[in-house]
Amino acid sequence: DTGVSQNPRHKITKRGQNVTFRCDPISEHNRLYWYRQTLGQGPEFLTYFQNEAQLEKSRLLSDRFSAERPKGSFSTLEIQRTEQGDSAMYLCASSSQRVVPDTQYFGPGTRLTVL
Amino acid sequence: GDSVTQMEGPVTLSEEAFLTINCTYTATGYPSLFWYVQYPGEGLQLLLKATKADDKGSNKGFEATYRKETTSFHLEKGSVQVSDSAVYFCALIVVTGGGNKLTFGTGTQLKVEL
Numbered sequence: 705d706t707g708v709s710q711n712p713r714h715k716i717t718k719r720g721q722n723v724t725f726r727c728d729p730i731s732e733h734n735r736l737y738w739y740r741q742t743l744g745q746g747p748e749f750l751t752y753f754q755n756e757a758q759l760e761k762s763r764l765l766s767d768r769f770s771a772e773r774p775k776g777s778f779s780t781l782e783i784q785r786t787e788q789g790d791s792a793m794y795l796c797a798s799s800s801q802r803v804v805p806d807t808q809y810f811g812p813g814t815r816l817t818v819l
Numbered sequence: 820g821d822s823v824t825q826m827e828g829p830v831t832l833s834e835e836a837f838l839t840i841n842c843t844y845t846a847t848g849y850p851s852l853f854w855y856v857q858y859p860g861e862g863l864q865l866l867l868k869a870t871k872a873d874d875k876g877s878n879k880g881f882e883a884t885y886r887k888e889t890t891s892f893h894l895e896k897g898s899v900q901v902s903d904s905a906v907y908f909c910a911l912i913v914v915t916g917g918g919n920k921l922t923f924g925t926g927t928q929l930k931v932e933l
Contacts, residue, residue: 708862735919737920737921739921744925744926745925745926746823746908746910746923746924746925746926747863747908747921747923748923749920749921749922752919752920760920762920795862795863797863797921799919804870805851805868805870805912805914805919806851806912806914806919807853807865807868808865808919808921809865810855810862810863810864811862812861812862813862
């Protein structure tokens with residue numbers, strides 16, 4: 705069990721640029737989640753996949769955000785036309801549908817800084 | 820909607836002191852409850868969980884009991900160590916239609932000093 709991995713760990717970009725983050729879940733997990741965490745706050749839910757299907761999206765996820773999980777394994781989160789307010793830690797988590805209650809395991813996160 | 824309220828930090832304790840971090844919740848359904856810990860520079864780690872009323876979750880000397888009557892899930896440890904210094908997050912899940920998003924509190928920073 706290698707855990708959830710995320711790349712890159714840090715990303716610095718200029719306002720208006722596009723960025724893409726990758727998440728590799730624990731291999732036997734079919735559920736994958738994205739959260740966003742700002743300084744001094746708890747993580748906030750962004751979106752959720754079960755296998756390759758995106759089943760839920762938060763209203764926090766504006767049209768500039770898109771997430772994919774094309775083969776039900778790794779996932780990508782893209783932010784287009786970044787804004788300074790997008791600066792945050794982006795967390796990925798995975799879980800198995802067979803475990804009740806759903807117990808999510810988190811990756812180390814990608815810290816985004818928008819200049 | 821669902822929400823979690825935690826006591827504000829930072830909480831500063833001497834080594835071997837008793838720890839309590841308060842957590843209360845409101846939920847639209849019957850939640851499962853979790854404590855996660857975030858050590859400096861690291862990701863969130865699951866500390867313990869409880870799925871129904873009166874369940875006690877425990878791990879690494881930490882305990883929390885699911886109290887439905889007071890909608891609480893307070894974290895306790897009898898004797899803290901410097902290595903317990905971290906941010907602790909209380910969270911809940913209410914399973915609705917297959918979605919299982921975690922709702923987190925704002926976190927409580929714990930500092931343990933020698």
